[in-house]
Amino acid sequence: MTxxxxxxxxxxxxxxxxxxxxxxxxxxxxxxxxxxALQGTGAALVVLAVTVGALGPAIGLIPIQALRLVVGALxxxxxxxxxxxxxxRASGYKALHDEAGSYAxxxxxxxxxxxxxxxxxxxxxxxxxxxxxxxxxxxEVAFIVVTFGNNQGSVPLAVVGALAAxxxxxxxxxxxxxxxxxxxxxxxxxxxxxxxxAFGTFWAAEGxxxxxxxxxxxxxxxxxxxxxxxxxxxxxxxxxxxxxxxxGGPSAPAAPAAPTAKGSTP
Numbered sequence: 001m002t003x004x005x006x007x008x009x010x011x012x013x014x015x016x017x018x019x020x021x022x023x024x025x026x027x028x029x030x031x032x033x034x035x036x037a038l039q040g041t042g043a044a045l046v047v048l049a050v051t052v053g054a055l056g057p058a059i060g061l062i063p064i065q066a067l068r069l070v071v072g073a074l075x076x077x078x079x080x081x082x083x084x085x086x087x088x089r090a091s092g093y094k095a096l097h098d099e100a101g102s103y104a105x106x107x108x109x110x111x112x113x114x115x116x117x118x119x120x121x122x123x124x125x126x127x128x129x130x131x132x133x134x135x136x137x138x139x140e141v142a143f144i145v146v147t148f149g150n151n152q153g154s155v156p157l158a159v160v161g162a163l164a165a166x167x168x169x170x171x172x173x174x175x176x177x178x179x180x181x182x183x184x185x186x187x188x189x190x191x192x193x194x195x196x197x198a199f200g201t202f203w204a205a206e207g208x209x210x211x212x213x214x215x216x217x218x219x220x221x222x223x224x225x226x227x228x229x230x231x232x233x234x235x236x237x238x239x240x241x242x243x244x245x246x247x248g249g250p251s252a253p254a255a256p257a258a259p260t261a262k263g264s265t266p
Contacts, residue, residue, distance in 0.1 A: 003152075003154060003157050005195075005219060005220075005223070006148060006152050006154060006157050006158060006161070007157050007158075007160055007161040007164075008161070008195075009148065009161070009192070009195040009196075009199065010144055010145060010148055010157075010158045010161030010162055010165070011161040011162070011164055011165045012165075012188055012191055012192050012195065013141075013144050013165075013192045013195070013196070014141045014144060014145075014161065014162045014165035014166060015165040015168070015169055015188060016188055016189055016192060017137040017138075017140050017141050017144075018137070018141070018165055018166050018168075018169035018170070019169055020133070020137055021133050021134050021137035021138070022169055022170065022173040023133075024129060024130060024132075024133030024134070024137075025037055025038075025040075025041055025130045025133060025134065026173065027129070028040070028125075028126040028129040028130045028133075029126070029130075032123045032125060032126035032129075033122050033123035033126045035122060035123075036121050036122050036123035036124070036125075036126035036127045036130075037123075037126045037127070037129070037130040038130070039120075039121060039127055039130075040126065040127035040128060040129065040130030040131035040134070041130045041131070041134050043127075043131055044130065044131045044132075044133075044134035044135040044138060045134065045138065047135060048134075048135055048138040048139065048142065051139070051142070052142045052146070055146075064151075065206075065207050065209075066207065067150060067151065067207070068151055068203040068204070068206050068207035069203075069204055069207025069208055070207070071147045071150075071151055071203060071207075072151075072199070072200050072201070072202065072203030072204030072205070072206070072207055073200065073204045074147075074200070075147065075196050075197075075199055075200030075203065075204075076196075076197060076200030076201055076204055077200070078196055078200070079192075079193050079194075079195070079196025079197030079198075079199070079200050080193075080197055081193075082189055082190075082192055082193030082196060082197075083190070083193030083194060083196075083197055083226075083230050084193075085189070085193075086186065086189050086190035086193050086230070086234075087190075087230055087233050087234045087237065088237070089186050090186075090190065090234040090238070091233075091234045091235075091236075091237030091238040092237075092238060093237060141162055141166070144158070144162070145158045145159055145161075145162045146158075148199070151199075151203050152216075190230065193230070194223060194226045194227045194230055195223065197226050198219060198222040198223040198225075198226045199219070201222060201226075202218065202219055202222055
């Protein structure tokens with residue numbers, strides 16, 4: 001059961017990162033030059049593989065208790081940030097993430113950028129845009145795989161979850177050649193925030209010397225408990241949110257009227 005939870009968590013987290021990377025590559029390819037965009041993607045994957053190959057074994061040399069404490073704390077921080085944003089979006093205090101809108105902004109920026117190539121790259125802007133997007137999102141995927149895999153002692157399962165996410169998102173992206181606007185990304189981020197927070201709590205406490213009742217089975221209690229807290233917080237905030245107010249928060253009260261000058265007609 002723990003292995004299934006591990007694969008599902010890595011799959012969902014990597015799906016979110018893959019969708020964001022795909023949006024950037026699609027924007028660079030459709031608005032500028034597909035060849036340069038794909039060259040940037042390939043170069044990013046090569047650099048990413050070298051980086052992970054160099055740093056991956058080094059992580060394995062860290063004592064497991066210290067690794068779980070540090071990684072658990074980092075995952076807890078990331079998870080709480082994702083969960084906070086998801087709760088604010090679900091309650092109406094923050095606008096929902098719009099993948100189509102992000103794609104339109106990337107396309108507009110790409111169209112406005114100057115052209116020109118360097119060496120074998122026809123369009124340098126498309127190359128660098130794809131490279132940066134794939135490399136940065138890929139680093140997050142690698143961090144998720146390495147940390148989850150090492151902490152659970154099952155890197156292959158984490159890799160399976162990541163590869164499944166990348167293949168699924170890439171396959172759909174190639175088929176439609178459009179941003180995956182229908183993917184329930186906000187719901188996925190809520191779920192990933194819950195998972196990261198639960199795993200981060202579990203590993204950080206374990207690294208600090210806590211013995212969880214039932215060992216890994218404690219996750220089957222932590223994950224639903226975190227989900228209930230997140231959904232409860234979203235429900236409470238939704239009730240206090242002013243309908244029709246701005247997405248960034250409740251409507252501000254009207255400013256008091258300025259005092260009238262002495263002797264003037266109100």
